Amino acid sequence: MARKIGSRYTAHQILGRGSAGTVWLGEGPEGPVAIKLLREDLASDQELVGRFVQERTALLGLEHPHVVSVRDLVVDGNDLALVMDLVRGTDLRTRLERDRRLAPEAAVAIAADIADGLAAAHAAGVVHRDVKPENVLLDMQGPLGPGGSHRALLTDFGVAKLIDTPRRTKATKIIGTPDYLAPEIVEGLPPRASVDIYALATVLYELLAGFTPFGGGHPGAVLRRHVTETVVPLPGIPDELWQLLVQCLAKAPASRLRASELGARLRELLPMLAGMPPLEVDEPDTEQAEEADREEQPAGPAPAGERVRRRGAVPLVPGAKPADSNRDTHTSMRVPAPDELAGGAHGTARAPRTPGAPRPGSARNRAATRRRRAALGAGAVALAAAVGVGAWLSTSGDDASTPPQDTKNSAPHSP
Numbered sequence: 001m002a003r004k005i006g007s008r009y010t011a012h013q014i015l016g017r018g019s020a021g022t023v024w025l026g027e028g029p030e031g032p033v034a035i036k037l038l039r040e041d042l043a044s045d046q047e048l049v050g051r052f053v054q055e056r057t058a059l060l061g062l063e064h065p066h067v068v069s070v071r072d073l074v075v076d077g078n079d080l081a082l083v084m085d086l087v088r089g090t091d092l093r094t095r096l097e098r099d100r101r102l103a104p105e106a107a108v109a110i111a112a113d114i115a116d117g118l119a120a121a122h123a124a125g126v127v128h129r130d131v132k133p134e135n136v137l138l139d140m141q142g143p144l145g146p147g148g149s150h151r152a153l154l155t156d157f158g159v160a161k162l163i164d165t166p167r168r169t170k171a172t173k174i175i176g177t178p179d180y181l182a183p184e185i186v187e188g189l190p191p192r193a194s195v196d197i198y199a200l201a202t203v204l205y206e207l208l209a210g211f212t213p214f215g216g217g218h219p220g221a222v223l224r225r226h227v228t229e230t231v232v233p234l235p236g237i238p239d240e241l242w243q244l245l246v247q248c249l250a251k252a253p254a255s256r257l258r259a260s261e262l263g264a265r266l267r268e269l270l271p272m273l274a275g276m277p278p279l280e281v282d283e284p285d286t287e288q289a290e291e292a293d294r295e296e297q298p299a300g301p302a303p304a305g306e307r308v309r310r311r312g313a314v315p316l317v318p319g320a321k322p323a324d325s326n327r328d329t330h331t332s333m334r335v336p337a338p339d340e341l342a343g344g345a346h347g348t349a350r351a352p353r354t355p356g357a358p359r360p361g362s363a364r365n366r367a368a369t370r371r372r373r374a375a376l377g378a379g380a381v382a383l384a385a386a387v388g389v390g391a392w393l394s395t396s397g398d399d400a401s402t403p404p405q406d407t408k409n410s411a412p413h414s415p
């Protein structure tokens with residue numbers, strides 16, 4: 001059923017749904033477009049309206065083959081809509097759900113595209129702040145790239161921020177998606193271009209492994225792992241690619257590559273990766289992480305929705321119902337204090353199981369876990385008791401009484 005959006009556009013058919021609205025296949029004066037229409041019941045939500053306007057503002061003048069351009073912002077009665085370039089294909093999360101893991105060549109080609117898109121955004125002074133598979137679209141109508149990959153485009157600049165402008169988000173509040181959040185964000189520093197590099201490296205790891213390096217369990221535990229844990233190597237990954245990943249997942253923002261350099265370095269690796277099958281990575285040994293995580297959880301039920309969402313997302317929009325419960329959306333939470341980050345169980349980064357290692361749940365593994373649990377001791381319990389990790393999750397109010405945290409990291413670089 002066709003629907004008029006302002007005087008210039010017609011929406012024909014739903015392409016997908018996000019937490020804030022619906023994306024339609026539409027038609028405008030210059031041909032087919034994608035129209036992101038804010039849910040009517042959210043039209044009075046200032047934060048959401050702000051996100052729409054922000055996306056338009058962030059992308060003004062940014063034209064790049066790996067960024068979805070925003071063409072127009074329509075305000076018409078109760079309708080608020082973003083008109084974007086139409087990408088005929090799918091999003092990277094859907095592709096990952098279908099294939100579980102990508103061959104290194106295709107994964108690296110996609111990551112290189114997004115690095116190039118980020119380089120353009122960073123050069124325009126914009127930090128994306130929410131790089132994740134949901135926000136990468138694959139153009140399935142264009143020519144195929146290395147490893148049969150489709151051209152990848154970065155989208156959803158709804159929480160993007162201009163670098164070095166006065167902060168609209170207080171450092172006491174974290175915005176992003178837990179699995180992809182750079183450690184300096186968790187520590188309360190303002191987001192710089194290097195947070196996008198960390199998130200992109202996390203996405204690349206996920207494309208190769210089928211899971212993110214620090215995800216799993218309670219969102220509070222995920223945040224802490226970003227700060228305290230070291231990424232665990234993937235079996236069979238070529239060393240040059242691993243070194244690149246490690247560098248871009250560095251805790252110190254200044255140690256990460258810039259987007260343009262990352263794009264170039266990734267493309268250099270493509271010939272070497274040609275024809276290589278997906279890595280043989282087994283399910284991560286989640287037992288240790290989950291055992292530790294259970295100990296960290298405050299008594300009582302976890303926040304609604306969180307148990308079913310593997311990556312610990314919390315809807316920014318009250319009552320939002322994404323089409324797919326596996327989909328993440330942004331999280332807004334309080335910046336934890338340094339002692340909250342320092343405490344707790346360590347060694348809970350996701351580790352691919354190595355051949356010969358006991359399967360989770362085996363008698364051998366249970367005994368090892370009991371020993372580990374005894375050793376983990378008071379730290380994890382202290383974290384849960386002192387903070388109540390669930391209390392970090394808040395879709396409203398900042399904790400203005402918590403000052404921005406200092407950090408051990410060196411100063412992040414500008415783009």
Ligand SMILES: Nc1ncnc2c1ncn2[C@@H]1O[C@H](COP(=O)(O)OP(=O)(O)OP(=O)(O)O)[C@@H](O)[C@H]1O
Nearest residue numbers: 015016017018019023034084085086087091134329
């Ligand atoms: N420019 C586009 N062209 C074609 N399809 C699109 C376009 N933008 C979004 N879509 C489709 O619409 C779906 C919803 O997009 P949207 O950006 O609203 O949500 P999301 O990023 O998945 O979630 P959220 O808004 O909660 O972060 C996407 O998954 C994608 O399949």
